[in-house]
Amino acid sequence: MPVNLTVNGRRHTLDIDPEMPLLWALREALDLTGTKYGCGIAQCGACTVLVDGTAIRSCVTPVSALDGQEVTTIEGLHPENRHVLQQAWIEEQVPQCGYCQSGQILAAAALLTAIPKPTDADIDSAMVGNLCRCGTYPRIRAAIKRAAGTGA
């Protein structure tokens, strides 16, 4: 049974198992590999994408749950990859290995949509689900504040 999926503004009809988690549909059916597999149980946040502007864990979200909704991946955050968060990430020289950073940036994007000027506590609660094994947390925090115009 075909599944309808709208990703980064494009509508796709995919002949995949409706139970397939969105993560794998993105990576394997649509070749959008910026969304990462880290744990498969919604504990690390590497698979974070936006659904109608809200951050979700794509590794545990079946594609069948997303019909009619807008999925945004890291590849679609900004047409020229110059979203204010992406620029802040470069300014603050955030990534080390980079594997978690798509998820970090999208979680931060959802945060700034909901709370344009987040406090440290807001950042904690929005970003606590996104692990970074390299330990870039202080720089992520600084980049979110830079993007929000709240400085460090």
Place this chain on the structure above:
Amino acid sequence: MTIALERRSLLRAAGALVLGFAVPLPAPRHAAAQANPPVRPPMTGGAGTLTAYLAIAPDGAITLYSPTTEMGQGTWTGHVAIVADELGADPGRIAVENPHPAAPYRRDVGAGPAMGSGGSWGVRYWYQPLREAAARARVALVGVAAERLGVPAAELRAEDHHVVHAASGRRLAFGDLAAAAAQRPLPESAALRPAAELKLIGRGLPRIDIPAKTHGGTIYSIDLKLPGMVYAYARVSPVFRAELDRFDAASAKAVPGVLDVVAIPGGAAVVATSMWAAMRGGRALDIAWKPTPHDTTTSADITAAMKDGLAQPQGAVSRNDGDVDAALRAASRVVEADYEVPFLSHTPLEPWNINVRIDGDRLEIWAPTQNQDRLLNRVVRETGWDREKIRLHTMLQGGGFGRRLYEDIPSAAVIVARAVGRPVKMFWTREDEIGQGWGRPAQMARLRAALDAQGKVTGLWVRTAGTSMNRDFNNFQGDLDASSVQTLNDTRYRTGAYRVDYVRRQAPVPSMPWRSVGATQNGFFMESFLDEVAQAAGKDPVALRRELLAHDPRALRVVNTAAEKAGWGTPLPAGRARGFAFVESYGSLCAQVAEVSMENGRPRVHRVVVALDCGSQVLPDGVRSQVEGGVIQGISTAMGEKLEIAEGRVQNANFDGYHVLRTDEAPTLIETHVIESGERMGGVGEPPVPPITPALANAVSALVGRRIRKLPIADALG
């Protein structure tokens, strides 16, 4: 050395300026920022440039063949800065690749030449060879320009990707000079630029790999897709080291998308049309393993074995200065304590995977490895493949921390590719990666210090016990594993009589080097114990370190810098304490002060002050980034990381049970003070890790009035 001859034979046709040595195969190209995977046809031996470190194409594009794997530590950018500065090149026009293993990319730091990245060697080892290579290339370019312009070479300068004749205002582009320069013998040597001419080294350069990492453009090994590729999930025993008994392929083949089930060493590979299908098939697979001698082993058993090791009358002695027994007998007071750390997982966020493609007798491998020669050697050993017909592409990696020094059954991927006749991506899940072990070994230590009537330390005996990491990782058969006494063996502290020994007590959990290796646990043991000694002697912890380092101005400067910048000894808000530690590892000296409070029974790290003497630095912000990451990884281990072992297996093999530090518990303030002492350049990736754990534990001990002698701290607090 026959560099010039080899060079001539290699490079004439390529039109590229090439430095260094013959490499038997064309090098792969993986520019850091490129969005497409570096898929190349299997090697043919025909087309392509052959190079060692550096090639300049006619359009001026420079390729830097870096011997170091980029795992996120930023070494590639350091190498670009070194080469660009010395050559006079635009760093933005330098792309970096890891070449196939060959002599120029192998380093020998005592165990024989091998291509690999570890020991925090990436910048400190290659700094000089890369600068010298770039300097010789610069002289060659200038030589060609001098002939073309009819001026003495001494009147020319290499800058901004050109050779410039300032007097006449004429400029020749590197790309226009490179082909001719490649036809001539390179100068045997060339003077390096004076320090005053360096614009990047010591000042910095934005990381070349960061922009792509902000938009999903980086292709990691797990992202690589080859035409016709199938996906193989390696189902291996959750009980360590168990051998396969049997499996029923039909149970997995019933899952949609599963194509085949192939026996591999230690288990079975479920081959499918997608990773997801392969994982589902793997879960559905009916498989059993043979019993092992450790089917009931628990963490408590492992601890008991280490305690037995501590109690042995004799250990393998690594250091024995003076008569420590006599010092302990004569002491006014003896301080003694046992310490323990658990098995840890590196758990880089990209799980292990490997891609292989077979074409006739040729084998191509794409892997997230930081140990290229070791991986190739293992494939050759286990499959019998002709090494000359294997091509290895090193991929950018989603974290390493030492984990990618080990290769998880790479031959299994070859077996599967042979069986199914298609390119294969073999992968492990998070549960496999944590559950198979291959992390830092658990270890215990017993420390005994002799104090005289004035509270001066007159003797120290450190006994460590536990798994020999090198036995697991390198098949080391001796009694004295150097990693189990690392940093203890060569401490700068002068404690009077001093003995260090070790008793091996091998656990079934496989172990290997984990970022900073033995320095992590031994730094925790020694630096925690010194706080106990200070307390017993009625001394300030930093004052005690100064006393033990009074003969060593370099170490004192590091200790004093951290103490002063942290305001050691100045009042703190109620409920806060500072903890101090100093550990030297990988050629760098590092002291740290952690400022901590307790919140809801858990430590809260407010501020960490770091003094690091790494001799000199290439990328100051890169150093800061490594310090921050190392400190946070160290805090993570102190706060909550350990492998829980029961029934011969890991019980907490995913992030719901294996607790990696999250942002809400990470310090927001990590201050790095780099001391450029001008001493030999030291490492940066690992040295920031060991001091933070004892600094944190020392602060917590002061706060709770009870000594933290076991990690993670959560366990010690009960």
